[in-house]
Amino acid sequence: MRWTLKPKPEQQEIDALAKALQVEDLVAQLLLQRGIGNYEEAKRFFRPQLSHLHDPYLMKDMDKAVNRIEKAIANEENILVYGDYDVDGTTAVALMSSYLQQYYSNVATYIPDRYKEGYGVSYQGIDFAEDNGFSLIIALDCGVKAIDKVEYAKKKGIDFIICDHHRPGGTLPDAVAILDPKRADCNYPYDELCGCGVGFKLIQALGTKKGETVEDLIPYLDLVATAIGADIVPITGENRVLAYWGLQLINENPRAGFKAIIDQINKKVLTITDVVFIIAPRINAAGRMEHGQHAVNLLRETDTERALFFASEIEQFNTDRKNLDQLIANEALLQIQENKEENGFTSVVYKETWHKGVIGIVASRLIETYYRPTLVFTKSGDKLAASARSVKGFDVYEALESCSETIEQFGGHMYAAGLTLLEENYEAFKSKFEEVVAKTIDPKLLSPEIMIDALIGLDDISPKLMRIIKQFAPFGPGNSTPVFMAENMRDTGYAKVVGQDGKHLKCKFFDKNSGNNRTAIDAIGFNLGNKLSTLQNNTISAAFTLDENEWQGKISLQLKLKDIK
Incomplete structure (x- = not known):
């Protein structure tokens, strides 16, 4: 390592902060390294208050989103709450649907099937909305790039409100409202919210119109804290406030679904790390092994007995997932050794029977043994599909762009990506990827830091x-x-x-x-x-x-x- x-x-900065806070130099140094330079910033850091949350109406299109939801309720329209199958998406769907259903019954949820529909808004989901009389879809943790899908829905008379946190493309979908702090034309003061966090800002805005305060929304913060931890967004600014209060709720008065999970483990006080490694994998396991709707059912459940049933179901999914990813990781390591590829710049492995739901986890496991950019392939229909994971400091998305002539489709970001290619292009891709990484990676990045x-x-x-x-x-x-x-x-x-x-x-x-x-x-x-x-x-x-x-x-x-x- x-x-x-x-x-x-600088020592003078350390001295000044240590004196202002009456702390030792070491504590002042740690705070300065986190961008905290004065008494007021330190007070906000150590004592996060819900009053520190920003006005939700500072987010571009918030008024349009609230007005469209209020119109839907006044006209007794059917509302479909749609979200991705991962932790951020399922917590966001649970949050939005349970909030709306407090005072309006014509609300249903939809999670796309990981294997039949893939990530994000799907044509199948829109067809479901049309077939079942939904005229408004609230999409959470996805949608900001779904230009064609939103257009398809519009032709069917279905409106979209998008709550996303991913970086938009050059053109935005033609939705009624797009809530995304990463929009170039959005001046919201904090742009690192997760998808569930953006959903929370929408219910905060809806609540202010009904005379609710942010304290009335505390019961939803366990969902937001879980999404913040699982989605690995910065725990700074507004996220720190939401995570701080959400963790308190998880430890003191968790919703039935979380309590059912916590009761199965021997842990008195959960930290954000426990949320990431104990709660999040179980929620994720539903979408990996069966269907993300199982996670939404658990997170929305208020009856203790039913929550325990859903939790035991999800516990089984998670056990199956762990056994499967360990088995596949062992097979992948053996493949690397048998092919005498231990000393390359990349790990690229493939077996057609590997489960698509766990190949991303397997890629991360392989990096624990061979610290280098890694891809794990499996068969998906008539193509090969892969999950890519990278090492700190190396942009795997950029490397894949350099191999695009061998790839059918790819997407993702610096440290994680997904792609598909034709089976006959696998060996050519594997050689090209090794060549690109060998030429572009700084050798020191092949040791963990x-x-x-x-x-x-x-x-x-x-x-x-x-x-x-x-x-x-x-x-x-x-x-x-x-x-x-x-x-x-x-x-x-x-x-x-x-x-x-x-x-x-x-x-x-x-x-x-x-x-x-x-x-x-x-x-x-x-x-x-x-x-x-x-x-x-x-x-x-x-x-x-x-x-x-x-x-x-x-x-x-x-x-x-x-x-x-």
């Missing part, structure tokens, strides 16, 4: 520092968990490997230069069992985050190791 120490802010916030000594680590760092949460893009580095350390001599197959490293460090007054601190290194020999009789440096270990009712500080050398 490459260790990169973030630039330290650890970004380190600060160099500290073991005696800087205290329960007080831990208490303050916990208040930096929720963590995520734009506000990562602080990573520290300590040098000149020795193991106390009792280091050992623990866990299944000795995968993890357990040790205790002391500062080599501290003499007899040495501070010793426990450390755990998940998946670092192979580093045991590095510790023996060596002075080492470690990159780590701070963690609390609970054992027999006692809580103690420990280092959660990311790497040692």
Whole structure:
């Protein structure tokens, strides 16, 4: 792994902020590295308030969207709430439909089939709307590029309101309203909302017309926080407020669907990381293994017994998904080894029987072993379909553009993309992709990077520092968990490997230069069992985050190791 120490802010800036907040220099440094430079910004950061949320009417077309929904309700039109099959889409559909159904019954939901319809607005979905008498579709987490589909709906007398957060193309669809903070002509103050977040702004706007306050909408924030975590949007600005309050709700008074999931796991307090790795994969599993509507049913359910039934159903989907992606990952790794491709610049694998719903997860798993741009192909109809994943700093979408003569169709962004091609073009594509990446990638990007916030000594680590760092949460893009580095350390001599197959490293460090007054601190290194020999009789440096270990009712500080050398 490459260790990169973030630039330290100017000492005078650190001194000024430390004095204003009456905190230690280290805390001031961490805040400055997150763009927080004064007392007022720090107050907003540490105490996010719902009053910090922006006026929803600052978003372009919000008034048009609200007026069209009010008109639909006044005329007793049927409204179809349409969303993508992933976590952002299904949470957004659950949020919008359950909000509208509080006071209007002619509302139904629609999630496209991942395999029959694919991503986004589909012709099949519009035909469903026409066949069932829907005259208004509210599309969430999709639609901003659906120019032809919106035109098709218009000819059938169906209007569209689009709530999206993806970057629009040069032309916008001819919809009644397009709510997307990334529109070039939208001056909304925060443009990093997820799809469910844009949906929340729409119900906030509808609520203000009915005399509701943002406090009345708190029950929907567990859905928004889950979408923020799952969609890996920055947890800054408005997203930080929504995630902060949504997490509180998940931990204190979750909706029946979330409670049913949480009851199946042994976890008292969930962080945003738990939401990403525990709740989100289960919601996603519905769309991967069966149909996204199962997730919407769970998230909308208010009856505890039915929620438990839906949750057990989804738990089974998730178990099936885990077994399948582990099996396929093992087959893919074997394929790379048998083809003697361990030392290339890319991983490109294919088997026609691999399940299309998990190939993206498999691509991410392969990157854990071979850290390089990766594509996993399977058969889809008469073509091959692939999920692409990249490494930090390399634009896989741009690389695919350079291979476009061998590709039928592709889309995505810098770190994740999807594509289809004809089977006879597979080998030509594979060679071309390897050639393009070999020519364009900076070799250092083929090693994972650890970004380190600060160099500290073991005696800087205290329960007080831990208490303050916990208040930096929720963590995520734009506000990562602080990573520290300590040098000149020795193991106390009792280091050992623990866990299944000795995968993890357990040790205790002391500062080599501290003499007899040495501070010793426990450390755990998940998946670092192979580093045991590095510790023996060596002075080492470690990159780590701070963690609390609970054992027999006692809580103690420990280092959660990311790497040692």
